[in-house]
Amino acid sequence: MATPAPDVSAIGAALRSPAATVGEADVEKLRLIEELTSDVDAVQERVLSEILGRNAGAEYLTRCGLDAGDTGRATFRAKVPVVSYDDLKPYIQRVADGDCSPVLSTHPITEFLTSTGTSAGECKLIPVAMDDSGRRQALHGLIGPVLKLQVNLFYMAQGQYVPGLEKGKGLNFMFVKSETKTRGGLTAWFALTSVYKSKQFKSMANAYTSPTAAILCEDAFQSMYAQMVCGLCQRHDVVRVGAVFAAALVRAIRFLQLNWGQLAADIEAGELGPHVADPSVREAVSGILRPDAELAEFVRIACSKGDWAGIITRIWPNTKYVDAIVTGAMAQYIRTLQYYSGGLPIVSTSYASSECFFGINLRPMCDPSEVSYTIMPNMAYFEFLPVGEVVDATNLVDLARVEVGREYEVVITTYAGLSRYRVGDVLRVTGFHNVAPQFRFVRRQTVLLSVELDKTDEAELHRAVERASSALLRPRGVSVADYTSRACTERIPGHYVGSTGSY
Known part of the structure; x- marks a missing residue:
């Protein structure tokens, strides 16, 4: 029987007695996590005020009707629309073409991160402001102490010392x-x-x-x-x-x-x-x-x-562990990695995209099927659109007000000038660390197989392959190593066609 992963409350215990599990150098980083997750709403209010204050006078926000002193949530929600990449693309393209005026941000855009555009196949240019890399680096520095703490506790529970x-x-x-x-x-x-x-x-x-x-x-x-x-x-x-x-x-x-x-x-x-x-x-x-x-x-x-x-x-x-993202479309490789590793813990440490660094897995030694990420509220201003509801500025929910069990599409406002931007990721709320919500990545919003009137997302496809593999292949000692699928309309009725690799 697998040893259960340590609970996130271990962070608090480590702060009370750090020498047992982590060194003194890591204590301040663990304490910062506790501070950030203990008053999420206040941190988010401060972050939005900082973003709007520093980008006051940027062309995009000015066109939305925001004045220099408009840094509050109510005015922001009333005046700034929820947008997709296509809505912001003309502004981003101007910056890419050399427009040095404050188009999206009053802080200089120093580079672009290219998103693969998995939802539409296009390459997107995501602006990066001068101080973004430092912000990401600071948050990335929190991962090491959490991982060290949890790995030590995991093996100590088995009577081992690492x-x-x-x-x-x-x-x-x-x-x-x-x-x-x-x-x-x-x-x-x-x-x-x-x-x-x-x-x-x-x-x-x-x-x-x-x-x-x-x-x-x-x-x-x-x-x-x-x-x-x-x-x-x-x-x-x-x-x-x-x-x-x-x-x-x-x-x-x-x-x-x-x-x-x-x-x-x-x-x-x-x-x-x-x-x-x-x-x-x-x-x-x-x-x-x-x-x-x-x-x-x-x-x-x-x-x-x-x-x-x-x-x-x-x-x-x-x-001691395998380090790889196994959420979303990567979940299909969990069994393969378990096979190659002899059952070592598989660790997914963080959740990030080209647009934003979102959060950390505070229980990195958990079962891969239970991975959840705690959103760090100082990285951007986060809002959430309940799945199934009409996209409307008034329907969005603040980070501190999401509900356990519900699925949301994440919407971000960043220091580099993306305002109420739909990332396209669907997340499910699984619980809280202190008062900070924890999310499980479910799928990309627009990654779908569609034939006739049917629509199947990647999570449903993965479950179908798992069920078929369990029923038909594993009794014969064979497992699926990889798979792909497409919609076929060459015959009526249309149907899905898949191909697999096995070991």
């Missing part, structure tokens, strides 16, 4: 994509690329087995190969294995299945073969890769048997 967890390394598979410049000369890149190229991330290089050059290599094969070989060479230092999204970690294990022979050969030789040609990557890996016949033979034995159950803990024996 010394020096923060001194171990992460085998986290991280990748970048090429960046572009807008007509006005501003950088436009994916959020993760901006993180991995930041000074803050480079200062944390020792926390990972992958050298920075390998992470920043835009050739996916060379990047994956270099990160894998470095992870193998440092296998006893690894305390966590992961990727931002579960799909990327599954892809990494599949890469190992296909390339273990060449990896072992390079480890035995102590040198990368010609398949990795990037000079900066070769130089970075040369500082880690040394001739090691014993390790090469270990890799061959571990990978040649065709038994991939528990491969993560067999190759990286000190791994």
Whole structure:
């Protein structure tokens, strides 16, 4: 029977007796979480006042009818409409094209994060203000103390002690994509690329087995190969294995299945073969890769048997958890990761998008099906549109007034000038930490399969695949590793067509 995850009340207990679970350096960060979640409405009122005060005079808010002194909620709700990306696109495009006037924000827009536009297939440009990265970095710094606390408590409950967890390394598979410049000369890149190229991330290089050059290599094969070989060479230092999204970690294990022979050969030789040609990557890996016949033979034995159950803990024996987002569309990979990891806890630490950093999972060691995120009220002004209700400015609910069990579409107002912006994510309220609501990600609002009059969202599709897999495949010792589906109208009546991969 699995050990239950520690309750979030453990944070309060740690503050009363921090030495038992976390060091003194983390106490202030845990205390900040307690402060932010104890008076959510007051924090949200302050945040909205700050946003409206600093962006007073911006063209968009002026056109909405807000004057310089209008920083209250009532006036904001009455005058500022609820909008989608298409509504703000003309303003965003002007900034991208080089308009330096205060269009959306009076603080300079320094770059754009590119959203994949999963709801409509288009690439969206999300403005980033000068101080946004610092705000995100500060909140991201809260994750470490929470995770350290919960991991320690989780293993202490099993009679184990995890010394020096923060001194171990992460085998986290991280990748970048090429960046572009807008007509006005501003950088436009994916959020993760901006993180991995930041000074803050480079200062944390020792926390990972992958050298920075390998992470920043835009050739996916060379990047994956270099990160894998470095992870193998440092296998006893690894305390966590992961990727931002579960799909990327599954892809990494599949890469190992296909390339273990060449990896072992390079480890035995102590040198990368010609398949990795990037000079900066070769130089970075040369500082880690040394001739090691014993390790090469270990890799061959571990990978040649065709038994991939528990491969993560067999190759990286000190791994304490798997680090990957497994909510929403990534939920389909939970069983696969459990299979590869031998049942290690799967941790989803935070909830963020290109538009905003939303919150933290305060119970990161919980079962993946129970992941909820506590919204941090200082990151933006949050409102919630009850699912099923007409989109109207008067229907939105404040963060402090959502109801447990209800589903809402999240609407944000950010420091960078997005005002009452529909993100498109549907969340369900699962409970509270202090008075801060906790949300479970349900789905993207507009990600639907539709045929005839039927509409099926990704959560319903996932449940259908799970039921079919349980009834038809698992009795035969087969499980679904991945799947996709589309609407087919070539025959009448229309129907859904799916394809799966199995292990």
